[in-house]
Amino acid sequence: xxxxxQLYRIGYGPSSSHTxxxxxxxxxxxxxxxxxxxxxxxxxxxxxxxAKGHGTLDIIKRALDxxxxxxxxxxxxxxxxxxxxxxxGMEEKITWHGLSLGGGSVSIAEYNVGDDDEVYKENCFDDVxxxxxxxxxxxxxYLYHYEPDLKKHLLECLDVMFQTVEIGLQRxxxxxxSLKYHRIAKKLNETAxxxxxxxxxxxxxxxxxxxxxxxxxxxPTLGACGILTALMYYLYHDEKQSLDHLCDMLAVAGLFGNCxxxxxxxxxxxxxxxxxxxxxxxxxxxxxxxxxxxxxxxIEYAAEMGIEHCLGLTCDPVLGYVIIPCIERNAMYIxxxxxxxxxxxxxxxxxxxxxxxxxxVNVMNYTGNKLAxxxxxxxxxxxxxxxxx
Ligand code: SF4
Numbered sequence: 396x397x398x399x400x401q402l403y404r405i406g407y408g409p410s411s412s413h414t415x416x417x418x419x420x421x422x423x424x425x426x427x428x429x430x431x432x433x434x435x436x437x438x439x440x441x442x443x444x445x446a447k448g449h450g451t452l453d454i455i456k457r458a459l460d461x462x463x464x465x466x467x468x469x470x471x472x473x474x475x476x477x478x479x480x481x482x483x484g485m486e487e488k489i490t491w492h493g494l495s496l497g498g499g500s501v502s503i504a505e506y507n508v509g510d511d512d513e514v515y516k517e518n519c520f521d522d523v524x525x526x527x528x529x530x531x532x533x534x535x536x537y538l539y540h541y542e543p544d545l546k547k548h549l550l551e552c553l554d555v556m557f558q559t560v561e562i563g564l565q566r567x568x569x570x571x572x573s574l575k576y577h578r579i580a581k582k583l584n585e586t587a588x589x590x591x592x593x594x595x596x597x598x599x600x601x602x603x604x605x606x607x608x609x610x611x612x613x614x615p616t617l618g619a620c621g622i623l624t625a626l627m628y629y630l631y632h633d634e635k636q637s638l639d640h641l642c643d644m645l646a647v648a649g650l651f652g653n654c655x656x657x658x659x660x661x662x663x664x665x666x667x668x669x670x671x672x673x674x675x676x677x678x679x680x681x682x683x684x685x686x687x688x689x690x691x692x693x694i695e696y697a698a699e700m701g702i703e704h705c706l707g708l709t710c711d712p713v714l715g716y717v718i719i720p721c722i723e724r725n726a727m728y729i730x731x732x733x734x735x736x737x738x739x740x741x742x743x744x745x746x747x748x749x750x751x752x753x754x755x756v757n758v759m760n761y762t763g764n765k766l767a768x769x770x771x772x773x774x775x776x777x778x779x780x781x782x783x784x
Contacts (some may be wrong), residue, residue, distance in 0.1 A: 396515040396657045396678070398542055399649035403552045404499040404613045407457075408605035409717040411617040412662050413449035414773075416495030417477050421458035423506055428488045431481030433463035439472030441664035441772040442495060448715025448774070450608055473768075475664055484640060484656050489736060497662025498616050498669075515541050520654050520752045534691065538646045548644040553627060555612045556601070559620075560628040562609065563600025570603055576718050578603045593633060594733075595726045597625035602722040615652040615661045618668075618710075618717050619675035621725030622732060623648060626679050630686070633751025640686075647685045648678035651698045654752070659760035663710035664772035668765025672721075672728050673708055673759065676751075677701030679732035686729070689740050692748075696739035699752045701732060706755075706762050708769035720778060 406415035417438075425431070436455055438446055446452055446468070456462055470475075475495040481488040492504040500510050517523045527537060539545060563580050570576045580600035587593045598621035605611050605620055614623035627645070630636040652661065655674045660666040677698040684697035705728075713719040742748075769776025 396518055396653050397510070397512060398514040399538065399545060399646060399653055400542065400548045401500060401510060402498060402613070402615045402649050402652045402656065403549065403645065405552065405555050406499055406611065406613070406617075407454060408450070408608050408611045411447040411499040411613045412475060412495045412497045412664055413445065413451045414454040414608075415499035415617070416475075416497075416501045417442065417451050418454045418458045419499065419501050419508070420477050420489060420491070420493035420495070420503060421455045421479065424481060424491055424602060425459050427506065428481045430483050431459075431488060432461070432484065433465075434459060434461060435465050435467065435480045435482075436480040437467040437469060437476070438628055439469040439476035440474050442475045442477060443468035443470050443472065444773045444775065445712065445715035446541050446708060448712065449717065452612040453608075455695055463734065474717050475662075481642045482780050497660060498613050498656065498663060510561065515653075518657055519756075520651070523650065524691065524695075534647055534650070534685070538650060543661070545646055546639075546642045549645045550638060552612045552645065553631070553638060553641055555610060556614075556624040556627050557631065558599045558776060559604045559609060559624060560597050561609055563604040566603070571716055571718055573714055574718055590629065590633070591730055594625050594729045597628045598622065598726040598729050599722060601625060602725050606716065606718050606722065615656065615674050616663070616671045617669040617679065618663055618721050621722070622672070622679050622729045623682070625725075625729050626682065626732070644682040645685055647694065648682040650708045651681045651752070652678045655702070655756050655759070658753070658756050660763060666759065667708060667771050668710040668724070669705045669708040669759055670700070670763055671710070672724050673702050673705030675725075676705055676728040676735070679729060680735035681735035683733055684739050687736060687740055689736065693736075693739040695752045696742065696748045697736040697754065699748060699750060699755050700735040700738065702752075702755045702759050704735075705733065705752065706759060707766075709766065709777050710772045711770055711779045712772065712774055713779050713782045715774045715779075719782075
């Protein structure tokens, strides 16, 4: 498996596959061919269909530091491809064929972005369990053994997560003209009475910031960033947990996200929202079970439930904005993550789980492949259609 560091990326919202991914491809191109004065960019698949709502065109202009870009859209493509050609006057440079793979990960046929390094020998959670048993090792020690610099990276991620919530809790007013969506995080926070209320407010703060194109941390994507961000902020701000402990929680969560990325997908445009919010819910559930001193069985069970009860969740963002149903959904699923963790602990000595985490990941992948393309971040079906009625 690849590094957990790749799962937690820092970049601009509102969508890791539609802003961070394209931003990276454009930046690499500009670094290789710095003297271009205009460009042609072809966007395919979901990148073409929801480019406007997801801020893709603006982020590419920003990365290339250029307004003279002719965009071409290929709605028929089944991949989220981004081909880029630069020009210096009449001179045409090489065309790069890029792909946005979800969570900000990219590949470029003509350039090595360094996203392919396999850091872990284990490729699924059963492999990890086997390693832990054979080496009499705990989960966190195992993760830092493979990624000694992980904590440093996670501290930077926490910093961004906290700033995001702080800013989001202060802002008010209209967030999106087309949807007539007004920010509500500040009001939610002012009336928050208990842990659930606070988690909801923090999740809204993160997601509203994300929708406005703020600087964010993927967890594991930006569409689903509110879940782990709210959890981290709550535990730090309200429960005064140490940064060290929060890093360990993010590392544990990251392992489960990584297993899903390796064996299925974390991209809504490939697997539907079960792959984004479902993955974030599973990651948060595992982290909470770890925080509550759950053993390996409880942590796996919590993560498994997080995915299992999201199976089939579709991605149909209204008008292509990462707002409806995304923001509300993040708030719902941070609460579900607590339910998963609490249930997994309650089941100790009462019942064993019959579905392993690896099995449910396979089922999620299968379900994602069965989902209609209209329900995979294209805004061609589902809630998107109802909005126009
Ligand atoms: S519906 Fe889910 S997968 Fe789709 S954009 Fe929103 S958060 Fe992401």
